[in-house]
Amino acid sequence: SSRLLEGRALAQDVWSIFNAANLPSDCLNLGQGYMNFAPPKWITDAATEALNTVGANHYSHPKGRPRLRKAIKQFYGSQFNRDLDVESEILVTSGANEGQYSVFVAFLEHGDEVIMFEPFFDQYLPSVTFNGGKPVYVPLHPPSRDITKPTSNDWTIDFEELRAAVTPRTKIIIVNTPHNPVGKVFTRTELEKIAALAEEFNLLVMADEVYDCLVFDNKEHVRIATLPGMWERTVTVGSAGKSFAATGWRVGWLIGPASIISPTLAATTRIVFCSNSPLQEAAAAGLEQAVEHQFFENQLKEYQERRDIFVDALDQLGVTYTLPEGTYFVLMDSSSVKFPDDYPFPKTVLGRGRDFRACWFIAMEIGVSSIPVSEFYCEEHMSLGENYIRFSFCKDLDTLKAAAARLQNLK
Numbered sequence: 001s002s003r004l005l006e007g008r009a010l011a012q013d014v015w016s017i018f019n020a021a022n023l024p025s026d027c028l029n030l031g032q033g034y035m036n037f038a039p040p041k042w043i044t045d046a047a048t049e050a051l052n053t054v055g056a057n058h059y060s061h062p063k064g065r066p067r068l069r070k071a072i073k074q075f076y077g078s079q080f081n082r083d084l085d086v087e088s089e090i091l092v093t094s095g096a097n098e099g100q101y102s103v104f105v106a107f108l109e110h111g112d113e114v115i116m117f118e119p120f121f122d123q124y125l126p127s128v129t130f131n132g133g134k135p136v137y138v139p140l141h142p143p144s145r146d147i148t149k150p151t152s153n154d155w156t157i158d159f160e161e162l163r164a165a166v167t168p169r170t171k172i173i174i175v176n177t178p179h180n181p182v183g184k185v186f187t188r189t190e191l192e193k194i195a196a197l198a199e200e201f202n203l204l205v206m207a208d209e210v211y212d213c214l215v216f217d218n219k220e221h222v223r224i225a226t227l228p229g230m231w232e233r234t235v236t237v238g239s240a241g242k243s244f245a246a247t248g249w250r251v252g253w254l255i256g257p258a259s260i261i262s263p264t265l266a267a268t269t270r271i272v273f274c275s276n277s278p279l280q281e282a283a284a285a286g287l288e289q290a291v292e293h294q295f296f297e298n299q300l301k302e303y304q305e306r307r308d309i310f311v312d313a314l315d316q317l318g319v320t321y322t323l324p325e326g327t328y329f330v331l332m333d334s335s336s337v338k339f340p341d342d343y344p345f346p347k348t349v350l351g352r353g354r355d356f357r358a359c360w361f362i363a364m365e366i367g368v369s370s371i372p373v374s375e376f377y378c379e380e381h382m383s384l385g386e387n388y389i390r391f392s393f394c395k396d397l398d399t400l401k402a403a404a405a406r407l408q409n410l411k
């Protein structure tokens, strides 16, 4: 019957709706979080070299290429206060997303619950439900209205709500710090409270730390895996794409105890078998030479300048926004942006929250694209995100300055 050919009724994802391909070609793309500049030449040179090496054009070990696992051990070991074992405690994945998906494949049984703070990076939801899991949402409470210049730290957790969200079926809690889309850098105290709960209820912690190299204002990036007793129950997610301006490479990694890495390796082996070989070599070169190039220090300075230029534009415009302490995202309150109800919105946008229409209107009329934040809420809570739109400032200064100027036309 035709029913057979219907497939699952999945809503179209926000990245496809606001893809540059659907927007005018002169629209400045501050939507999906990817850079409009290349990785440094010394890293792309390493990619070219790998492509000219026979072995690096073929399958890698499903755990990841030995050179990359060794580079991860050497670069991150001290950040985890551990002598990481390259055979059992590091797993290279096809981007951070596939790594997280593989953890869910490995650990979720039908009906297991996964706690995530809301708003949440949108991929978590289908990654959990596709594997039979049930997402459970705990709000990050937005800054109160009387804070005139809120920062991401003003998005807060009610720990009674977090505790109340735990049930006998809770298996995993996702802790995304620095946080997409809020930019929140979880404090040590917050992480200690989460850790205490994880211990009390025997939960696995998925620490999505793909923006670990983007923490501003000398704030501290605390890895929950390093808190007392947490190594054994935490898997930490990393990303070459975020680290080296190479989001299309799809190279990421997981760091954690053998008890988590081993079943996840079995899952990833069946999903992708192994990750992109030549670009694993290039990512290894990036980590090996990062210190001598002072790469992460310089990159952070550049991002801090990008952030400051962009939020200056929002100050000039007179809108409320959340100053991010980490990531390359800024949430803006778009409730003051007016648009005609009869604007020719496409169907993909009409069926969704007000923020979808605001983003569409700003992209078409002002020439700057952004991402509607209700997408980062579950269906039931979408209205909570409707007033926010997210800009990505991982763009060169010329683009950011041009976007800053265009946005003044919203006045």
Ligand code: GLN
Pocket (backbone or CB within 6 Å): 015, 031, 032, 033, 034, 123, 180, 392
């Ligand atoms: N992490 C990117 C962002 O939030 C998007 C990744 C994706 O498209 N799935 O913009």
